[in-house]
Amino acid sequence: MSTAARSLARSLPRHLARRPAPLRASAPRPAPSIPAHTTSIRHGGTLPDRSASFTKPTEDHLKVIRGFLSSPTSLLSTIDGSASADDLAVYNDDWMNKYHGKGPIVVKPKTTEELSNVMKYCYDNNLAVVPQGGNTGLVGGSNPVHDEIILSTSNLNQIRSFDPVSGVLVADAGVILETADHYLAEQGFIFPLDLGAKGSCQIGGNVATNAGGLRLLRWGSLHGSVLGLEAVLPDGTIWNGLSTLRKDNTGFDLKQLFIGSEGTIGVITAISILCPRRPTAMNVAVFSLPSYEAVQKVFSEAKGSLGEILSAFEFWDKQSFSLVKHHMEEHLGGERKVFETEGEFYCLIETAGSNAEHDEEKLSNLLEHLMSNEMVLDGVLAQDQTQFSSLWSFRELLPEASGKAGSVYKYDLSVPVGKMYSLVERIRERLHQAGLLEGDGKKEGPIRAVIGYGHMGDGNLHINIVADKYKEEYEKVIEPYIYEIVAENNGSISAEHGLGVMKAPYIGYSKNDTSVEMMRKIKQIFDPKGLLNPYKYIV
Amino acid sequence: MSTAARSLARSLPRHLARRPAPLRASAPRPAPSIPAHTTSIRHGGTLPDRSASFTKPTEDHLKVIRGFLSSPTSLLSTIDGSASADDLAVYNDDWMNKYHGKGPIVVKPKTTEELSNVMKYCYDNNLAVVPQGGNTGLVGGSNPVHDEIILSTSNLNQIRSFDPVSGVLVADAGVILETADHYLAEQGFIFPLDLGAKGSCQIGGNVATNAGGLRLLRWGSLHGSVLGLEAVLPDGTIWNGLSTLRKDNTGFDLKQLFIGSEGTIGVITAISILCPRRPTAMNVAVFSLPSYEAVQKVFSEAKGSLGEILSAFEFWDKQSFSLVKHHMEEHLGGERKVFETEGEFYCLIETAGSNAEHDEEKLSNLLEHLMSNEMVLDGVLAQDQTQFSSLWSFRELLPEASGKAGSVYKYDLSVPVGKMYSLVERIRERLHQAGLLEGDGKKEGPIRAVIGYGHMGDGNLHINIVADKYKEEYEKVIEPYIYEIVAENNGSISAEHGLGVMKAPYIGYSKNDTSVEMMRKIKQIFDPKGLLNPYKYIV
Structure with a gap:
């Protein structure tokens, strides 16, 4: 962080640069329980068996499908040797290499009509199909589970x-x-x-x-x-x-x-x-704060002062900051001394508006208010595009930083903002009670860190649990406990990643029986044969 | 309009105060046709017959329903004399007195559980039900068509x-x-x-x-x-x-x-x-413009200059303005000379933001740009809350003003912004060709005015056709022609009023067969007996 970016830190009154008070210990909590309305949940990570009602794709099917396509390159298959298994791996495997389908055919129609003809043929012949876009999902939603035909939209690109x-x-x-x-x-x-x-x-x-x-x-x-x-x-x-x-x-x-x-x-x-008009002015500031309550207060103040120009409000905890600083120091060298006073929490505020001068004035007023009222411990404001990216990197490098620190169990949760951070504390407490997380900071446990960060403005929390390795023993301590405490708080077990094949069995933690039953009926009227993206979502 | 509000008009360069060029005559248009995908459409305003599959409500039903309710005042009925037909009229009739149901029972549960018990009983006994909120709709959607039980949500008010x-x-x-x-x-x-x-x-x-x-x-x-x-x-x-x-x-x-x-x-x-934070600053300005093209350009400029603080963009044509001025002069007295130069069109721009000074500066910049570039003929900017309301009244009094001028056929349409106003011109042309609308302005025809106005920012056009009286002959010239030209432009025959009983037969003008078929299936899975709000929406 350059000198300019640190100007706010320097201008911070001395009496603010105190050591933040430790978080109060949480009161003992009742044992978690699945709400009464929850549907039955299949635990464990095993994938569902192949459905016997689906036809196995053959060379005959492949020839017919090829006939629907205007270009020979729109179909790749290991069946007729037009592609190797390696060629199809980028479609069968997800980008994290966690899910591995066995689809022998990839079809990439060039028009909606071509795609329609392929779908009609598959439907008439009981061939299961998995639609795929950019294959960037996190829950195995766009990869085959077995031998489904992969229907890629890549060639529909106008x-x-x-x-x-x-x-x-x-x-x-x-x-x-x-x-x-x-x-x-x-x-x-x-x-x-x-x-x-x-x-x-x-x-x-x-x-x-x-x-x-x-x-x-x-x-x-x-x-x-x-x-x-x-x-x-x-x-x-x-x-x-x-x-x-x-x-x-x-x-x-x-x-x-x-x-x-x-x-x-x-x-x-x-x-x-x-599509909205593109904002012509953007600013970003990052603050250190004494508590999660302070983060909430600042969020409220930011909404009030910045109003229509507030475009992002992200937060992370000191454990996150510690990981990302360590990661930066290792890769970029030099000690990262960003804040005169570090905090228990950090937040990033971004503005996007149509008038740079107005936006800067609004942001300055907010900063002054936050500092003079001791609502934050310290703050830095980006002075140029480089600093803008640099400040964002504290947030954006978090997934990478935790990945470098060990094997990461990742959770993407939605809970009411007020209750959000208590989930991180409860996970820590549970891991601590199980003897997996050392609390005194003197000795490293098998769980190296539990970090909480996310889109505060959307009530979207990411919990990353960094372990020495992936181990069933750890997973059993975390799951389904983590889903149970989400359900207790009427939260969502998937804020933005979706269900896919990964979370399909756990929908009952976020949706009641009535909802799931309605969903099944909707799936049924559109896809009575269950051929489209089977084994996933609503199962 | 006070002197202060007219300051902009006075500061307008003289050369702008020219007489606007007449609109170019529209090119001849092809005969309208219903798109091939359109479902069959039942014309005419007759209401559907009572379904024989619904049970007629009796005193026995009423007694059971009363048992579900915590308060005796939560049920009103002509069957047991707890209410007169007059008492029930406010529930049976819509507020425009256009639709007249014959529901003998009004139920106003005080809790969701009470409402649930009533619904379950009605379902089990094949009693049709019409839900009703504030009964402020425009398409007869919340009034019974026959003897449906009226289920009011008025007592659920916490x-x-x-x-x-x-x-x-x-x-x-x-x-x-x-x-x-x-x-x-x-x-x-x-x-x-x-x-x-x-x-x-x-x-x-x-x-x-x-x-x-x-x-x-x-x-x-x-x-x-x-x-x-x-x-x-x-x-x-x-x-x-x-x-x-x-x-x-x-x-x-x-x-x-x-x-x-x-x-x-x-x-x-x-x-x-x-819910968003309440804006602390609001401004409004009204402009006269030479053409619909100019309105579109100003809309685009306003989005660019005002960005995140633009909160409304309304427009109306000179025929609308003429009606509303006449209405104001009759009721408020005095000649309404608002603009030095009147126009073919008018638009209202409202801003809502969190910083009054910033918002005023943004708006001033826009006004200066519009005037110096001759994009508008004249403009007025509200200087205080009274003028704010006064400028809005030119738009808000339009429905009332047209109602005072005769019997009004009202249409609420959605079409792409670029094509919006051509619909008004085509309706005028058709009425003119049918000899119902005089074009020379010397003689008054049976159709006194065709006015176009609406929420430009949303692509939502209101057409009011002011006639000397309601007459089947006029209606036949207008309908279904107006729906046909909406369909030609891939528009919606109901932008915001809904379908209700009024437009249910015409859904095919806005939705294709595939869509309507999906909708029928959805209705079927939720309400297989078709008891809830029958005769409406998807029929």
């Missing part, structure tokens, strides 16, 4: 139209998020979603998984910004719901069912989305 | 909780919108929806009809802001989907189906909604 008056973009599902955003940037607009995986993920997949990302706080959920969809239903029917209208109250809003359906009721082939 | 950190409000369905907003105002927050009917409409009804309103441009659709719902399903099951989480990717987002379902798959009993 921008169809953009209207600069309404800000409505219509584009094929396979357009890469970053490509769409670059296209919009040239016209002064922004795609209302931003993700770490933006260089690889596809906008169709983003919608199918209801991606959240870094600036949901500002641009809202895709349920609000997506205006229409085109999708191919399991039986091959092309559903044209590609409205560009902002308001349309004529019947059930069907597109909403597809947003976050994870490819189980249809394959999204195009989207229509409302 | 705020359940509000969290000032997350901004999440949880409240009963029967809370009046204005009451909810006043409650939030005290805490510095705002309900993310504003409507003319806010003093009567209920938040449950708002969600059930996916209400749009005046500031959708700023706060977005309810599909984005509603976080959770509690609803009683047709068979009496209480569905608890009252999540307060901003992110939750665990299965289909079921609440989305209920938003805009118009009480056909369940009765919403409580909502959870994300």
Whole structure:
């Protein structure tokens, strides 16, 4: 951090630079229990068996499917030798190399009609299909579990139209998020979603998984910004719901069912989305704070002072900061002394607006208020683009930093903001009681760190548990306990990553029987044969 | 308009105060046709017959239902003499006195459990039910068509909780919108929806009809802001989907189906909604413009310059302005000379932000830009709260002003912004060709005016056709022609009013067969007996 960026730290009154008071020990908590309404839950990580009702894909099927495609390169298969198993690995395996499908056929149609013909044939012949976008998911949702045909949207990659008056973009599902955003940037607009995986993920997949990302706080959920969809239903029917209208109250809003359906009721082939003007001014500041209560207070103050220009509010705990500082020092060298006074917690505030001068004034007023009222211990404000990225890196390097520190159990949870951090404390307490986490800091236990960080503005908490290795003993201490305490707090066991194959068995921790029953009925009317993305989501 | 409010008009360069060029005559258009995918459409305004499969409500039913209710005043009926037909008229008739139900029983449960018991009993006994909120709808959606039991949410009227950190409000369905907003105002927050009917409409009804309103441009659709719902399903099951989480990717987002379902798959009993901080600064300006193209350009400029503080962009045509000026002069006296130069069109721009000084500067910059670049003919900017209301009244008095001028055929349409105004021109042309609308301005025809106005920012157009009287001959010239030209433009025949009983037969103009078929299947899984709000929506 440069001298300029540290100006705020230096200007901090001395009496603020005190050692933060230790967190009060949590009161003893009742034993966790699964709510009465919870559905039965299948524990453990074993994958479901192959369904006997699905046809095994053969060379005959492959020939027919090839006939639907305008280009020979749109079909790759180990069956006819047009591809090796290695060629198909990038489709069968997820990017973390955690899930490994055995799909022998990859189809990449170039038009919605081609895709529709393939789907119709598969439906008529009981061939199971897994839709795949950029394959950047974290729950094994877009990889085959067994020998499902992989239907990739990669070749559906055209921008169809953009209207600069309404800000409505219509584009094929396979357009890469970053490509769409670059296209919009040239016209002064922004795609209302931003993700770490933006260089690889596809906008169709983003919608199918209801991606959240870094600036949901500002641009809202895709349920609000997506205006229409085109999708191919399991039986091959092309559903044209590609409205560009902002308001349309004529019947059930069907597109909403597809947003976050994870490819189980249809394959999204195009989207229509409302894009805001691109902010012309952006600022970022990071603070150290004495407690989680202080983080909440600052969040509230930031919403009040920054109002319409607040675009992100992220937080992380001192354990996170310690890991990321260590990681930076190892890789970039030199001691990282960022704050005169470090804290129990840190938060990052970003603004995005249309007038740099106004935004800076608003942010300065907030900083002054926070410091003069001793709501934060210390703070740094980025003075240029390099510092902007540098401050964001404390947050963005967290997954990498914890990955370097050991084998990481990752959880993506949603809980009411007020209760959010208590989950991290309870996990620590449980691991401590089990003798896995040393509490005195003098001796390293098998669990090296439990860190909590996330999108405070969205109530989205990431817990990373860094262990010396992956071990069933540790997992049993963590799961299903972690899902139980989420359920106790009426939270979500998957805030933004979805269910996929990983969390499908655990839906009962976040949804009651009535909900799951409704979902099963909806799946049934769209896909009575259960051919589309089987073994996942609602099982 | 006071002198202060007219300062902008006075400062307008003289050369701008020219007479606007006449609109170019539209090129001849092809004969309208219903798109091939359109479902069969039942024309005419006759109501559907009573379904023989529904049980007729009797005194025996009434006694059982009374047993479910904690208060004797929660049931009103003409059957047992606890109410007169007049007492029930406010429930049976809509507020415009256009729809007249014959429901003999009104039930107003005080708790979700009471409501659930009533629904279960009705379901088991094949008694049809119509849910009703504030009864402020425009399409007969909340009134009985025949003898359905009226289930009012008026007694479910408690705020359940509000969290000032997350901004999440949880409240009963029967809370009046204005009451909810006043409650939030005290805490510095705002309900993310504003409507003319806010003093009567209920938040449950708002969600059930996916209400749009005046500031959708700023706060977005309810599909984005509603976080959770509690609803009683047709068979009496209480569905608890009252999540307060901003992110939750665990299965289909079921609440989305209920938003805009118009009480056909369940009765919403409580909502959870994300509320923004209340803006502390608001401004409004009105401009006269030479053409619809100019309105579009100004809209684009306003989005660019005002960015995050633009909260409304409304427009109306000179015919609208003429009607409203006449109405004001008749009722308030004195000539209304607002603009030095009047225009073919007018637009209203509102800003809402967190810093008055910043907002005024942004707006001033925009005004200067618009005027120096001759993008507008003239403009007025409100200098105080009275002028703020006064400028809004040019827009808000339009429905009243047209009502005073004759019998009004009202249409609420959604079309892409670029094509919006051509619909008004085509309707005028058609009425002119039919000899109903005089074009030379010398003689008054039976159609006195065709005015176009609406929420430009949302692509939502209101067309009011002011006739000397309601006459089948006029209606036949207008309908279904108006729906046909909406369909030609991939528009919506109901932007925000919903389908109800009025537009249910016409859904095929806005939704294709595939969509309607999916909707029928969804209705079927929730309400296989078709008992809830029958004869409406999807028929």
